[in-house]
Amino acid sequence: MEIRQLTMDDFEERMALSQFAFQFQLTPESLESRRKKYLPEQDWGAFDENGEMLSALMLIPLETWIQGKLFAMGGIAGVATWPEARRQGCVSKLLVRTLETMKNNGQTISMLHPFAFGFYRKFGYEFTIERKKYTIETRKLPPRLETPGQVKRMPKPDIELLNAVYTAYASLYSGTLVRTWDWWENRILTKTGSFAVYYNEDDKPEGYVFYQIESGKMTIHDWASTTETSRVALWTFVGNHDSMITETSLVAAIDDPLPFLLADPRVKQEVIPYFMSRIVxxxxxxxxxxxxxxxxxxxxxxxxxxxxxxxxxxxxxxxxxxxxxxxxxxxxxxxxxxxxxxxxxxxxxxxxxxxxxxxxxxxxxxxxxxxxxxxxxxxxxxxxxxxxxxxxxxxxxxx
Incomplete structure (x- = not known):
């Protein structure tokens, strides 16, 4: 078995494996769009003696906040194996090679979203990040309160402004990512929705909400509030949609205090085990x-x-x-x-x-x-x- 980085010549085979493993179908136009953005140096594959791809994964160079400090991190994603090649040690060999690669690259920690926690624990990964998902009936939303400053809708996303607020918020936690311009454009702004930003009395942005309203339900895609005032102001903005929506859903940090602050804390809360990490x-x-x-x-x-x-x-x-x-x-x-x-x-x-x-x-x-x-x-x-x-x-x- 050969373990190596992929090349552009492997693109078609890699896309075929991904579509099969993750059960999606690309149109010819989508396939060509992906080809233009494809970064083969981030893909690793296991190949048999005939050069046929058996398994593949992505090793994405990222940075993560840990204890208020940035660490170079290797993100593992897109792990896929053809069914006839499973249980032959393909992924094991790929993961061992990527550990060596990350060490050589100075990526001292790795993270991934597991299909099964037990599988990746065998390779040294551990469950480190859990989140809360709220589903809140409109009548139970936080009370609308007067706050200094104002919330303004942002018709066209200003990535520089949004990222500054996001970075201030993300650095308060361990495990959050550094978002590059490319990450914003290709990972965040591909979702449908609108932005609203809270500005304090000095017109400095301190929080934002990225949300979508469909069929009477508000889905909050992304939320960052760096002060208590910004948190209250953004919830007041959400509450001002009460005539349009029946419920609001969002994912928050596991230590989010919202239920304690509600008049009626009996809202739907789900604790979701999310990501694993590994010191490399x-x-x-x-x-x-x-x-x-x-x-x-x-x-x-x-x-x-x-x-x-x-x-x-x-x-x-x-x-x-x-x-x-x-x-x-x-x-x-x-x-x-x-x-x-x-x-x-x-x-x-x-x-x-x-x-x-x-x-x-x-x-x-x-x-x-x-x-x-x-x-x-x-x-x-x-x-x-x-x-x-x-x-x-x-x-x-x-x-």
């Missing part, structure tokens, strides 16, 4: 991660297991400076652990999924220990918990 290069990721500060330099031994990325597998020293700089250093000789670092038996033991859950998924080490996902001395786990800042995960996009 633990040493590099730890060095970039904005840890919490401490009173002095501190350290813990960490026994990390990773079946598919050997550079992450082994015994390490995790060292923090007082100001929150972290270093993960491999211990080549377990007998050489000096006093103060603890013995190998005293190391906190976890797999790459658990480490990802702690650092990119907002899961507390104490919880993971309680449910048997990590083990080790209570003091070491407590130290980890003190040094990992809390930040809710969220993702408004899909790939």
């Amino acid at each position: 290069d633990a040493e590099a990721f730890v060095g970039q991660y904005p840890w919490a500060s401490g009173a002095r330099e501190e350290a813990v031994s960490l026994r990390l297991s990773d079946a598919h990325a050997p550079w992450n597998d082994g015994l390490f020293r995790l060292v923090w400076s007082a100001d929150g700089e972290g270093r993960l250093m491999r211990v080549e000789d377990e007998g050489a652990l000096s006093a103060g670092w603890g013995t190998p038996e005293e190391a906190v033991a976890c797999d790459i999924q658990a480490l990802t859950a702690m650092l990119a998924g907002n899961r507390k080490p104490s919880l993971l220990r309680e449910v048997g996902r990590i083990s080790g001395p209570e003091a070491g786990i407590a130290l980890l918990e003190r040094r990992i800042p809390e930040r809710t995960t969220h993702l408004m996009d899909f790939f």
Whole structure:
């Protein structure tokens, strides 16, 4: 089996596989439109000895916010295999190759939307992002309130303005994407709908809503509010459509406080497990991660297991400076652990999924220990918990 990046010569076969796997049909015009935008360097394929494509996936170069800092991220998407080639290890080999590629590219974390969580857990990915979906009857919408500033409809989307508001909002969470101009044009603005922007008293934009009304129902495609005033003003704008709509639906961050703020909080809420993440290069990721500060330099031994990325597998020293700089250093000789670092038996033991859950998924080490996902001395786990800042995960996009 050969694993390689695709070329333009593979376009037809890749499109045929995608249409079959994801059950859609492209018109000849749509196929040609895709051909013009096709980026073969983002596609990887597994091929048999006759050069026939067995399986393929996309590796998209992206950036994600984690703890208020940008990280280079490899987005896995479009994973597809012909039925006769399934259960032959095609996707396994592709994922291992993409891990190596991401490491070489400096992409220290990867994310994907799983067709099955259990399948991707086998390859080191862990569930990190869940969201809430609201469906609210019009009579239960938040009350319409007077606010300073004003909400203005935006007849033609101003990407620069919208992206500035989005970035301020997205940076408050871990897992949100950096949106490029191309992302806005080809991922966001392809949806039908209208924008409205909240401007404060100084005429500075602080929030927006992207919505569509059809058959008496409002669907909110995209929402960003960077202040409480902008949140209230945008909900007042939504409420001003009460004569036109019977209900409103939107997807929000898992920590969204809306039900608490409603007069009648008995609205339909669905918690939706959404995306998975995986630390690709633990040493590099730890060095970039904005840890919490401490009173002095501190350290813990960490026994990390990773079946598919050997550079992450082994015994390490995790060292923090007082100001929150972290270093993960491999211990080549377990007998050489000096006093103060603890013995190998005293190391906190976890797999790459658990480490990802702690650092990119907002899961507390104490919880993971309680449910048997990590083990080790209570003091070491407590130290980890003190040094990992809390930040809710969220993702408004899909790939």
